[in-house]
Amino acid sequence: MGQNDILDAFRSAMRHVAATVYAVTTGHDGERFGILATAVSSLSFDPPSLLVCINRAGSLHEPIASTDRFCVNVLGVGNRDVADCFARGGTGEERFSIGDWVEEQGVPVLASAQSSLVCRIAHRHAFGTHTIIIGELIAARHRENAKPLTYYDGRYIDITEAPDQQP
């Protein structure tokens, strides 16, 4: 099996699973930085921790390498405008022109996000084009009546309206 076949199948596989949309943010030297991410995973409940995979060529990598904290904002369907603003690009502060952002523990937190998971960086590991950042939670908030913003096969969907899967 050739490397290109593997890559094509891998890309297709990843496009056809549900991806929750996260805004990963940090603050550094008085500036705010953030990206949309889907490569986020819970890691352990003891200690409460998660990981995010950050592209080393992306705009968040240098700020997050220079600080020890970040926030994973779990976006809800009501935060679609924030997702669209982040997706348009723009640097640093431009991305925070839409949304009810507040500062908490030195990082930007979206007050209306479905969940806010503020982390202290516990470990970094570089692999390929990305760095895995392990964060230990130092603050967390979850809003009831969640409707997570979910991306599947190139479009945003409302999974709370999905029917139960019948065995």
Add this chain to the structure above:
Amino acid sequence: MGQNDILDAFRSAMRHVAATVYAVTTGHDGERFGILATAVSSLSFDPPSLLVCINRAGSLHEPIASTDRFCVNVLGVGNRDVADCFARGGTGEERFSIGDWVEEQGVPVLASAQSSLVCRIAHRHAFGTHTIIIGELIAARHRENAKPLTYYDGRYIDITEAPDQQP
């Protein structure tokens, strides 16, 4: 904010995002092992790689620590019987009594899975109760007309029937 509050909010946050259901499998000493997992993330396309977070107290940890390969089987809605069989527990071979399992590169691959991502282990990193396993893809297959088995808020849903999210 207390540690219990953080943990409660973290658990609620994770329960209210879409989780694709993966069967992570390996072979060791002629035996097959596998678990259901949701803590899987793509990592890099260069080289094609992903990571899985494995509980060190779980049945897959020792086998996967003793080998250098594993498979991430992305389950589709048609594999619900396999998910249910894995979820019932049982050790080793019992979990493979249901499903069209074949051997490929020394690991169990579910022929009817939505996608099969066979990996060579490139790195392991222990954190908290879990070990992060980084796998570099050595074979990958994706079936068209995907309908990923997705878990959300305690139930299986069919996300391909979810309506588009309206901005």
